Amino acid sequence: MRPVIQGLRGEAGFAYIAKARELASRGVKVISFGVGQPDIPTFDHIIEEAKRALDERFTGYTETVGIPELREAIADYLNSRYQAEVGPDEVLVTTGAKTAIFLAIAAYLGPGDEVVVPEPSYPAYPEAARAMGARPVFVPLRWKGQERGFELDVEAIEEAVTSRTKMIVLTNPHNPTGEVFPPEQVEAVLEIARRHNLVVLADEIYDNFVYEGGFRSILTYSGWKDNVLYVNGHSKTFSMTGWRLGYLAAARPVIERLKRLAVNVYSCAPSISQRAGVAALRGPWEPVRRMVEEFRRRRDAVVEELRRVPGFEVPVPRGAFYIFPRVAKVLEEIGMSTEEFVDHLLYSRGVVTLPGTVFPEKAGEGFIRLSYAVSVEKIREGVGRIREEVEKLLAERGRR
Ligand SMILES: Cc1ncc(COP(=O)(O)O)c(C=O)c1O
Structure with a gap:
């Protein structure tokens, strides 16, 4: 096989999602900010049309x-x-x-x-x-x-x-x-x-x-x-x-x-x-508008919660459904790499985030990505777990 193909990387996001699934299968209550897709099913009128296409054998x-x-x-x-x-x-x-x-x-x-x-x-x-x-x-x-x-x-x-x-x-x-x-x-x-x-x-x-x-x-x-x-x-x-x-x-x-x-x-x-x-x-486009409104509420909630985590720098994202806080100050304090921090959050608290370094090299060093395509309740619970863990890590560091 051509070396360039052998050297290709998969989409790392999918690898973290697999890790999370494995954890969930062992009974851990995982909250995932990993996956880049809306958490709601496709809207009804779209599904109805697909059914019609099938009934008409448009295959x-x-x-x-x-x-x-x-x-x-x-x-x-x-x-x-x-x-x-x-x-x-x-x-x-x-x-x-x-x-x-x-x-x-x-x-x-x-x-x-x-x-x-x-x-x-x-x-x-x-x-x-x-x-x-x-x-x-x-x-x-x-x-x-x-x-x-x-x-x-x-x-x-x-x-x-x-x-x-x-x-x-x-x-x-x-x-x-x-x-x-x-x-x-x-x-x-x-x-x-x-x-x-x-x-x-x-x-x-x-x-x-x-x-x-x-x-x-x-x-x-x-x-x-x-x-x-x-x-x-x-x-x-x-x-x-x-x-x-x-x-x-x-x-x-x-x-x-x-x-x-x-x-x-x-x-x-x-x-x-x-x-x-x-x-x-x-159309109708109303379901899209409602979904985007809901995502705006989630965006506001995720910003509010992340800004309560000590050491995190949290810009307000104006689009998509991702937030990319800078966590470099925390990493410096606790002596972890971006990837180690993400793994630590997953294995200690069951929270999936992605290291900025999968996008795809150096510029994301010291950042993590959260996809907030989950309910406000899960956002508060998941980011709450991150906050508790960071507070704990910083306190342990302080005692050393
Ligand atoms: C910027 C960007 N482009 C393209 C895609 C891929 O979209 P699709 O699932 O339609 O292939 C994604 C999916 O995450 C994306 O974030």
């Missing part, structure tokens, strides 16, 4: 690019929300957003090429790049302290561009920090791409999970099609992670070429999921 292959009704519904969504001027023929339906990411990277990056990845980052982009023999060039986000959170280091992104650079990744709202990058930073990244003739892989899968306003989609910038491969999907917005439905929007010639890659990889997205995906986008 065969579909067009590789997606059924026309779904491509239209996606274009309508992007146009009504972002005035994106997307035609249905500028949409490719994929098996989850992850496949859209993989296709985009496979199409644009080859051996020796570079992709600029702001870090911490969702790990799929650098791993896909490595699989292609390309090199991810990480540019750390700038940590501005508890009050201001993280920002994109636009100057460092431009400095990282070389003659081998083909792509810049921009996830907004951001996983794992929960940051929503201000429009001027998004525009600056787009400008860099224009100046250097690069593509921006813009992943906006959390575009509905925005709590304070201030989010501006990259699709609102005129001429975006010259430089942007846009990724979104149904997984988070409609709580459809298991249905494997995502999409990519780009200029038509790009879609035409990606289609040839797609047909050789997955033929088409699941037919039943696609029908359900149309119902999701056509």
Whole structure:
């Protein structure tokens, strides 16, 4: 097997979830802040449409690019929300957003090429790049302290561009920090791409999970099609992670070429999921609004609770459903690494968090990620356990 494939890393989040499951099977009451998916089932009207599709025996292959009704519904969504001027023929339906990411990277990056990845980052982009023999060039986000959170280091992104650079990744709202990058930073990244003739892989899968306003989609910038491969999907917005439905929007010639890659990889997205995906986008949207309201309450609760933990620095995340507190001061006091601390919380208190270092290298050192896609009650209980443990560790340290 090619060494680059042998060297690929799995998504570490899944490994921690397996550890938690093992612990739970031994009777430990585990509270998990590990998994990145809403905790509620897919909304009823979407399930009803999937049932109808099954009753009609809509069970065969579909067009590789997606059924026309779904491509239209996606274009309508992007146009009504972002005035994106997307035609249905500028949409490719994929098996989850992850496949859209993989296709985009496979199409644009080859051996020796570079992709600029702001870090911490969702790990799929650098791993896909490595699989292609390309090199991810990480540019750390700038940590501005508890009050201001993280920002994109636009100057460092431009400095990282070389003659081998083909792509810049921009996830907004951001996983794992929960940051929503201000429009001027998004525009600056787009400008860099224009100046250097690069593509921006813009992943906006959390575009509905925005709590304070201030989010501006990259699709609102005129001429975006010259430089942007846009990724979104149904997984988070409609709580459809298991249905494997995502999409990519780009200029038509790009879609035409990606289609040839797609047909050789997955033929088409699941037919039943696609029908359900149309119902999701056509609405009603009330269940989505209610879910996001609930996530806002959870966000407020998780911030409040985490800020009671001594030594934690807790920026207020404005989007997605992740929070990324800085715990470096505690680690220094108690003499643990980020990974040891996360394991300790799991084995001593049954609380699953993820070390910032799985996103995917150095920039997350001294941070942990919590996904607050659980009830407020569980948030209070789980973070309460973390607080008690940290207080205990600090007191023990004080006695030594
Ligand atoms: C930023 C980001 N992009 C893409 C994905 C993958 O989405 P999907 O499940 O639709 O493949 C995730 C999932 O966690 C994500 O956080």
